[in-house]
Amino acid sequence: MKTILAGSIICWAALATAPASAADVPYAIADWTVEGWGNSRARVAVEAKAGVVRLHLPWRRRDEMPERKAIFVVDAATGKRLANVVTVRATRESGDVLFQPATAPGEYFVYYMPFKTEGSWYFPSVRYLTPADTAEPAWAAACKQAADAIREGKPCDLPAARLIEFQAVNDFHRFDPMEVIATAGEIKALLAAHAGAAFLLFGEDRRHPIRMSDDLPLRWIQAGPGRTLRGEACRGEFYAFQVGLWACGQDLRDVSVRFGELAGPGGGSIPASALRCFNVGGTDWLGRAFQKTLHVPKGKVQALWMGVQVPPGAAAGVYRGTVTVGVADAPPAKVALELDVQPRTIDDAGDGELWRQARLRWLDSTIGLDDEVFRPFTPVQVDGPAASVLGRRVRLADGGLPAAIQSCFSTNVDRCDADGRDILAAPMRFVVQTEAGELAWNAQPPRVISRSGGKVVWEALSRAGGYELACRASLECDGYMNYELTLTPSAAGELKDIRLEIPLRSDVARYMMGMGRKGGKRPPSWKWTWDVSRSNCHVWIGDVNAGLHLKLKHVTPRWDLFNLKESGLYRDWGNDGKGGCTIDEDGGRVVLRAFTGPRKAAAAQALHFNFGLLVTPIKTLDKAHWDWRYFHRSHAAPLGEIVPTGAKVVNLHQGDAYNPHINYPFLSDDKLKPYIDAAHAAGMKVKLYYTIRELSNYAAEFFALRSLGGEVFMQGEGFKLADQFADKPADEMVKAGAPGRAARGCASTPSPTTCRPGTSRWATPATTPPSPPPGCRDGTTTTSRAWTTWCAAWAWTGSTSTASGTTARS
Secondary structure (H helix, E strand, C coil), rough: CCCCCCCCHHHHHCCCCCCCCCHCCCCCEEECCCCCCEEEEEEEEEEECCEEEEEEECCCCCCCCHHHHCCCECCCCCCCCCCEEEEEECCCCCEEEECCCCCCEEEEEEEECCEEEECCCCEEEEEEECHHHHHHHHHHCCEEEEEEHHCCCCCCCCCCCCEEEEEECCCHCCCCCCCCCCHHHHHHHHHHHHCCCCCEEEEECCCCCCCCCCCCEEEHHCCCCCCCCEEEEEEEEEEEEEEEEECCCCCCCCEEEEEEEEHHHHHHHHHHHHHHEECCCCECCCEEEEEECCCCCCCCCCEEHHHHCCCCCCCCCEEEEEEEEEECCEEEEEEEEEEEEEEEEEECCCCCCCHHHHHHHHHHHCCCCCCCCCCCCCCCCCECCCEECCCCCCCCCHHHHHHEEEEEECCCCCCCCCCCCCCCCCCCEEEEEECCECCCCCCCCCCCEEEEEEEEEEEEEEEECEEEEEEEEEEEECCCCEEEEEEECCCCCCCCEEEEEEEEEECCEEEEEEEEEEEEEECCEEECCCCCCHHHHHEEEEEECCEEEEEEEECCCCCCCCCCCCCHHHHHHHHHHCCCCEEEEEEEEEEEECCCCCCEEECCEEEEEEEEEEEECCCCCCCCHHHEEEEECCCCCCCCHHHHCCCCCEEEECCEEEEEECCCCHHHHHHHHHHHHHHHHHHHHHHECCCCCCEEEECCCCHHHHCCCCHHEEECCCCCCCCCCCCCCCCCHCCCCCCCCCCCCCCCCEEEEEECCCHHHHHHHHHCCCCCCCCCCCCCCCCCCHHHHHHCCCCCCCCCCCCCHHHCCC
16 A cells, blocks of 8 residues: 555645636537547546546536446546546546556546447447446555545545546537536525525526526526526527526426516617517417416426517617516516617528527428418319319319319329329218118208418318218318318217228229338228327328328327327227228229228217328429439538439438438538539539438527427337337437437437427428528528528429428328
8 A cells, every 4th residue: 555655645635726616627628539438528637656546526417327337547648548447436416536547747538428339320329338347456455445535525645636627529518507517505505595485597598508407507506596687689680598497496387477578778679579488388380379388396497498589670789678487376586688789680580590599489480381372383273163283173072072083194294284084983972870871961062261372271061860060171282182070960879880981993093002001002902990009090092193192180180200199099080999991992993991980979079080182293293303313322422423423413311421410400501511512513402311200419409499398309208110210218418308319420429319299380380491591592692601501401492482381281
């Protein structure tokens, strides 16, 4: 032990020259290979040679059970990991390590969250490494007395390594300032200073998204609750900000947010109506105003994301107002807001600069929800009981169902003025079968109740044997029909079956895909039943130039992507599992029957049988498509390599240097713009991999979206799709949501994702960008660099808008 401790000094005295707390320790960015080491480390210095030194790390970690994660000490001079290391203590607030330095004086890196990545490139599994004894037994035994003293809080006779700074591999992974936790002592003092408070409010800048729901950041301890929130915005900007709500005293029910007018210079003001809080309401995916019931359990932190639209003509100067947060069983509290409006005016509300968080206003977007015609479609034409759209005609029968559907697309689908091809072999029927047989409907002719260029809506009523069938339906300019059938009995009764029958011409019904059937030639017979583990309640049957897609719908609008576990079986179609669908050849035609099976009908209890029909094709193919050649690799190839292949379109998959983060290309527009410009100069276009299925946690709006609970990010287990996905434990950063695929980025850094439902405010139509600014439609950009990505991902086909009524369909 004498050899090991030679030259030692009292460690407490040595610590007097070291940083006293995490508040004094700087955080920085450094570059290293993260695999096997992790994204976080401490940089420390050893001043003199010693057999063992002590290191105290006031890391204030947000992760649970740090004692279960390994700690590696690496000599900065040699890059070699030290074997003689003992972790004395590792708590969330701090840690203590003993190690034997190899180089002195010298610097060392202490990696305290090392991980290992396993699995395939696009579907990796990441796990933290666990502690392992690597120290020589004699050295570890000689350190025992000092280690015991440290654990017991007693003085020990060891020299101390000096903590220089905490480092992260990039800005995204740094913990400061919002993931440096307050200590238990600091929390206790805060509670004592606000004894009796049901909750406390903390105003927070948009540059520092609230990331933790179980801890307070040290930043809030230092600033204190209820402080005035000061921000700066440009004229015309949507200014986003946060208020952190900490339920320190009790469970909070029915959280509400009210805004006051912002009074500005010269008697000017910004009205309270210009402010909103996304957590308590907004505009849903169908364009309807809604309110959310928000509860916050005791001890939890809820980030409340808010925003105000600054008028373009607002006078420059400071505007003052208040944000009032109320709950059901406690007095309200306020946060003062001071917004310094700058003379500068911005045209895009701040969308082009991600740090502004201005695109959160897209959560309440209604793009794609109007009934206007959009290219390349033509206005809906109505002639009595018939209606036509681009390349297709529908004739309605009494009662409102289609009697005939024709496609006028050519065999090659390159024009839409060919002779009409009938899709139906006979009129569609809605059958109600009782013990006495099928009801014979006395049906009224359909009545048009609204009409615009992009949509026509009609209603019809049918009656038979004490039953009333109300039909409300629409046809949109792209050929989509939405049906809402409501069956109401006047008296209780037993029904043998309720079914929708669609008789298709055999020559049209050549191919089939859906309802558990992979795409291919239609089999002679197919049977499908409802299964809560699969959301495959839709099918397409048809030919190249004529076909029909059917989707059976819930009583309320939904878009279940993976399964029906949240909704359960669609009530009236599913009929407790008795319902299903058959597709059979029948007398020279093919008949699709969506049925319920036997059921009871209660008096005056309405049954809803909603479904959607899409007549295909929907538009002509570009005749030049025979000249298109696509180039696709998992990682982008140099354009000089692509040009000789004759490719005209380059697919950029996610996970490469140009498009590293899945479903969020906006972070790499500085690389995308030159690549896209060079591709255009070479006569090629560029497409980006982009879906609505999941979202990288690198997204600038990620934590704001997570604050909305299960609205944008699915809760619970992960999903499986096409037998490729396995359930994975959620990353600590996104533990509030259901995990999706975790794709490696270009620097071998995993980019975890969360699953998204198809009908959130962010998925439809919120992520559909508004119309591009001038000059953006050809792939160029104006003043906003982020619009470059818009041009590449959305507008490369020359479309002026990617949104349509189809984006909001359930």
